[in-house]
Amino acid sequence: MKKMIARKEGEKAKLKAKILETAREMVIREGFDGLSIRRLAEKIGYAPGNIYLYFAGRDEIAREICRQSYAEMLLAIEPAAKVKDPVGRLKALLKSYADFAEGRPETYKLAFMQDPKFNEVMFRQTAIDEETGAVQKAFRLIVDALDELKQVGKIDKRANTNLLAEVLWAGVHGVVSLKLIYPAFPATPTSTLVGTMIRTLLNGLRVERRAPGSGRSDR
């Protein structure tokens, strides 16, 4: 039975992709609130009801776009993972992350600044498949770089690299998200802010008397 409609399923998949692509454009241009079934249907030249043949509803489309966005983010930062020097790699990773946010503001807003309704699944540790695990993979890249820094003695042996990766991520996220919402507030250019953030944090992580990130590390 499933075999018999193989060709049709192929066509179905095509239209489904077109719906998704168009929906994505709408979200990127107008934000998530600008995504309406009616206007989406009109754009692809179909009646509104047809959308429901491919998606359960508007929320499912939004979730799918979210998944794509995370995959895109991972794709954007992955090249930086090839940098050999762990310090340079860390900087490259975080800077490419910031560039991604700046270059695709609406995508970033949807994926990282929106109601968790559409993406809470993404951050679960149980997430495994290719796209869903994009955030975890990206996070891993940062932790790995920090672990290398620990091994070569550039940061304290006792440092909690998971915690530090979270702090670094949050720090860069803070700059780019604030910038996306209030282009005028941090008056300094994003690149300078991100650069200073990364440099200062890394500087603060160098081996000193006290172990940074060692506080309450075991919970």
Add this chain to the structure above:
Amino acid sequence: MKKMIARKEGEKAKLKAKILETAREMVIREGFDGLSIRRLAEKIGYAPGNIYLYFAGRDEIAREICRQSYAEMLLAIEPAAKVKDPVGRLKALLKSYADFAEGRPETYKLAFMQDPKFNEVMFRQTAIDEETGAVQKAFRLIVDALDELKQVGKIDKRANTNLLAEVLWAGVHGVVSLKLIYPAFPATPTSTLVGTMIRTLLNGLRVERRAPGSGRSDR
């Protein structure tokens, strides 16, 4: 003419305050999207049309709530400004800021994570009056603490304290905003993340060979 309706204006102001208060509760409970003129009117026991006697429209109400939120934020962090030790003061300021965000999530979302439509005015340097300037005042408190640190030689003389204040603010904002959207992502408790963020940044700012925040400081 204005004198003659003085009493009435007093009553007007009272109802206006009630509208605002109710609207504020709605936003805090349901988010900005949950603020509707109809339900607002119903809650205060008036017909929808009456709202327009006091406010030009929904957006004006939202803007007013925003103004209040900024004032509230300043109020929340101001006590920390009394701490004598500049390091302790800086930590106290940023921690009370984080506490404010955590304690009033919807208020914080509205004021710092929403479309700039309602609050872009707040970040302008020209903003002068009491409430509108709340953000600038709060920012000043941070810059002042950093300037003191500079004077006592705890951070480099060449440091751009304005830039550093922006980085610190953005760093804390990054933690709290990420937490508000994805309670599960940074698995670490907010207080630990904020603590590590502040400690690491300050640690990175101590006088070293290189001046942190001195890069591209003059623009």
Add this chain to the structure above:
DNA sequence: GTCTATAGGCTGATAGAC
């Protein structure tokens, strides 16, 4: 000042003809 009524939109989602 306050009301009712309504204009004029928008929305997601569904039923049933073809």
Add this chain to the structure above:
DNA sequence: GTCTATCAGCCTATAGAC
């Protein structure tokens, strides 16, 4: 599969009676 028509609801804002 695709359509039209529609349900059922939301919304902001305004007009005009009382």
